Amino acid sequence: MSASNGQVAGAVRTDAARVSGAVKVYGSGDTAVRALDGVDVGFPAGRFTAIMGPSGSGKSTLMHCAAGLDTLTSGAAFIGDTELGALDDRRLTLLRRDRIGFVFQAFNLVPTLTVAENITLPMDLAGTRGDREWTEALIDVVGLRDRLHHRPAELSGGQQQRVAVARAFAGQPDVVFADEPTGNLDSRAGEEVLGLLGRAVRGMGRTVVMVTHDPVAAAHADEVVFLADGRLMDRMESPTADRVLDRLKAFDTKSAARSGTSATMPAARSTEGTRP
Numbered sequence: 001m002s003a004s005n006g007q008v009a010g011a012v013r014t015d016a017a018r019v020s021g022a023v024k025v026y027g028s029g030d031t032a033v034r035a036l037d038g039v040d041v042g043f044p045a046g047r048f049t050a051i052m053g054p055s056g057s058g059k060s061t062l063m064h065c066a067a068g069l070d071t072l073t074s075g076a077a078f079i080g081d082t083e084l085g086a087l088d089d090r091r092l093t094l095l096r097r098d099r100i101g102f103v104f105q106a107f108n109l110v111p112t113l114t115v116a117e118n119i120t121l122p123m124d125l126a127g128t129r130g131d132r133e134w135t136e137a138l139i140d141v142v143g144l145r146d147r148l149h150h151r152p153a154e155l156s157g158g159q160q161q162r163v164a165v166a167r168a169f170a171g172q173p174d175v176v177f178a179d180e181p182t183g184n185l186d187s188r189a190g191e192e193v194l195g196l197l198g199r200a201v202r203g204m205g206r207t208v209v210m211v212t213h214d215p216v217a218a219a220h221a222d223e224v225v226f227l228a229d230g231r232l233m234d235r236m237e238s239p240t241a242d243r244v245l246d247r248l249k250a251f252d253t254k255s256a257a258r259s260g261t262s263a264t265m266p267a268a269r270s271t272e273g274t275r276p
């Protein structure tokens with residue numbers, strides 16, 4: 001809607017978010033874990049990108065560092081042209097509030113607020129009214145018009161996550177990050193949420209980056225980036241669930257061979273029962 005992200009630039013690709021030489025080490029000494037081991041990846045504006053990889057491969061770490069929820073040990077993270085490491089805490093907080101939306105596995109709605117109040121919370125905190133037309137359109141897109149005065153506890157999990165999606169897009173952020181947004185939902189409610197994310201990108205020109213274990217969920221994205229052992233292994237355009245699953249199986253075989261154990265592979269489990 002607002003032509004902010006340069007999607008109209010044709011062949012010129014603008015990254016809404018990116019990391020460069022991203023290294024994240026948790027802890028130190030013998031117990032140090034290198035969760036990101038030199039990742040260069042961009043998330044193009046106006047596109048839906050999924051991040052996949054085995055459990056522990058660094059997906060959440062990458063998302064948190066790209067979104068300014070955590071800091072890199074070395075390397076740089078950018079939202080548009082803004083380098084997050086160059087911002088003090090106050091500016092980083094403002095950037096997160098004004099330019100980034102979040103959707104978490106556990107919905108994270110405020111239980112005492114109504115649906116309408118939850119959706120406008122980021123704007124209310126910012127002391128702005130936001131774009132009224134945009135908010136109204138969003139309420140219809142997520143199908144919550146008849147639930148606006150309910151509280152989260154009066155909604156199903158799928159409805160709660162749709163509120164969280166509406167809240168994430170309410171302030172027209174440059175990019176919405178979602179960490180396993182369908183992880184707590186059954187396949188039907190999950191499909192609805194994924195459909196919404198897809199429509200926000202294709203119908204409303206927004207940008208989404210989603211971490212998921214589920215190849216069926218990843219197939220909703222325009223592109224999948226694969227992590228393994230804290231490294232970017234591959235990218236896949238126009239993914240299908242079957243191609244994604246095959247790609248993940250290849251990682252699993254490799255990491256099992258390397259560690260001599262059977263690596264955890266939630267993706268293989270999560271497709272069961274969701275594929276026809």
Ligand SMILES: Nc1ncnc2c1ncn2[C@@H]1O[C@H](COP(=O)(O)OP(=O)(O)OP(=O)(O)O)[C@@H](O)[C@H]1O
Nearest residue numbers: 026027033035053054055056057058059060061062
């Ligand atoms: N706060 C932390 N302190 C120490 N180690 C951490 C911390 N957070 C993550 N790690 C480690 O960093 C690695 C990457 O973790 P991360 O949560 O990014 O993986 P993931 O790909 O999101 O896994 P999952 O699919 O299970 O959610 C793992 O080895 C994990 O144990």
Ligand SMILES: [Mg+2]
Nearest residue numbers: 059060061211
């Ligand atoms: Mg994770």
